[in-house]
Every structure is written in C-alpha cells, then in structure tokens.
C-alpha cells in the first residue's frame with residue numbers, strides 16, 4: 139500500500155514552513171516519514187507537495203507528486219489516489235504509531251470499502267490518518283467539480299468503513315497528534331523515546 143504524506147500546506151498557524159522546521163536537528167517531516175516507513179503494510183511513500191515546495195521535498199528520498207489543486211486536504215487526498223489505493227497522513231504527525239497504521243490498512247483490505255477512517259465516539263473523524271481506495275477518487279472528483287471541499291462530509295456521504303478509536307489501545311491515540319503551532323512543539327518534549335531518546339528534553 140502507498141503511504142501518502144500531505145506536505146503542501148503553508149503552515150500559517152505555525153508561522154512558516156513547519157515541515158522543514160528542525161526539532162533536534164531533524165525536520166518535522168522526517169519524523170513523520172520515518173514512522174510511516176516502520177509500518178509493515180506500507181511499501182512505498184509518496185510526498186504530496188505544492189508546486190512551490192516540490193523541489194525541496196525531493197531531498198527526502200521519496201517520490202514527490204505535485205498537488206495542482208491546492209484546496210486543502212481533499213485535494214491532497216485526490217492527488218495521492220491518482221497513484222492507487224493509499225494510506226494518507228498529514229506531514230505534521232511526528233508520533234505516528236506504525237502498528238495502528240497496519241491495523242487500519244488491514245481493516246481496509248478486508249472491508250473492501252472506498253475508505254476506512256478512524257472515528258471518535260462523538261462522530262469526529264480523522265481523515266488525515268485513513269486509508270482510501272482509488273475508486274474514492276472518482277467520488278471526490280464530482281465534489282471538487284462542484285467546489286464542495288469538505289472532506290469529512292464527503293466521507294460521511296460515502297460507503298466508508300469506520301474504526302472506533304475508543305475501542306483501541308489508548309497509546310495509539312498519540313498517532314493523531316499534529317504540530318500546528320509552535321506551542322504544540324512543547325507537547326513533544328516528554329514523549330520522545332523512540333526517535334531521539336535524549337535530545338528533545
């Protein structure tokens with residue numbers, strides 16, 4: 139399965155290109171990529187870039203595909219699916235849990251549904267930590283044509299399968315953590331053992 143990383147955002151809340159921002163000398167995006175590489179079900183990684191940052195992202199050693207739409211997550215997912223079925227994450231998720239990703243991909247493969255998306259008990263979805271089939275792309279195309287870019291609504295109106303988050307190990311939830319502001323960087327401090335045991339303290 140392709141692991142697609144959305145990496146075309148502007149980082150407005152962060153105040154600059156957060157994906158290249160270095161934490162203990164390592165770009166945020168690299169943390170995300172390394173976690174995704176650890177998932178056994180992911181055999182190829184693709185970075186979904188903007189035209190502006192595509193060149194820089196080539197340094198990460200994975201294929202880069204340019205998002206021509208730049209309408210937010212829906213366009214990134216749409217672009218990723220042009221390559222085939224994909225597990226899609228945001229580039230600002232440094233604490234991805236590889237076992238959780240494998241779990242979702244397995245469920246997706248069994249369910250044979252257009253998408254498999256984690257869902258909280260209050261109905262909130264995690265569309266940027268989900269598996270999608272290339273057939274979901276056709277469904278998105280219609281919505282993009284009518285400028286309806288709301289990804290959660292699209293998922294709800296599709297025949298998606300859901301993964302109930304609260305029924306899974308609590309430790310897996312940190313997989314959703316994403317860095318949006320500089321304040322969020324602080325939340326990384328006590329957590330890191332796997333990647334950089336000492337340096338983030």
Ligand SMILES: Nc1nc2c(ncn2[C@@H]2O[C@H](COP(=O)(O)OP(=O)(O)OP(=O)(O)O)[C@@H](O)[C@H]2O)c(=O)[nH]1
Nearest residue numbers: 144145146147148149150151205208210214228229
């Ligand atoms: N390819 C692509 N990636 C996107 C797009 N919008 C956001 N992303 C990426 O999707 C991920 C999650 O988005 P956000 O957390 O909102 O990041 P952002 O858009 O850079 O930040 P803000 O400007 O503060 O919203 C980030 O890794 C972004 O780089 C888009 O239109 N196309």
Ligand SMILES: [Mg+2]
Nearest residue numbers: 230316317318
């Ligand atoms: Mg984010």
